[in-house]
Amino acid sequence: MEINLSMGLFNMFKPGDLVPTSGVYATWHSTPHALIEHTICLEGQRFPGCRLCPLGVMYRLEKPGVPIFSTTNLPEQGFSAC
Numbered sequence: 001m002e003i004n005l006s007m008g009l010f011n012m013f014k015p016g017d018l019v020p021t022s023g024v025y026a027t028w029h030s031t032p033h034a035l036i037e038h039t040i041c042l043e044g045q046r047f048p049g050c051r052l053c054p055l056g057v058m059y060r061l062e063k064p065g066v067p068i069f070s071t072t073n074l075p076e077q078g079f080s081a082c
């Protein structure tokens with residue numbers, strides 16, 4: 001029997017844990033001083049903690065892979081065509 005509802009628990013991480021996979025992680029704070037954040041964590045780093053949350057924060061992988069930021073340059077239109 002598969003229980004899909006509990007699947008997320010296996011992807012929960014605490015501050016200090018090693019990041020298993022680079023990607024975007026949803027961050028839950030244990031005190032409601034902040035909304036759910038999305039943090040990019042890189043594999044091999046450790047999840048950062050939160051000074052304002054005595055019980056820490058929880059991380060869950062939302063999107064594996066680091067988004068590649070667009071570096072496309074807009075066409076220059078400053079030159080004048082004489």
Ligand SMILES: [Zn+2]
Nearest residue numbers: 029050052053
């Ligand atoms: Zn916090």
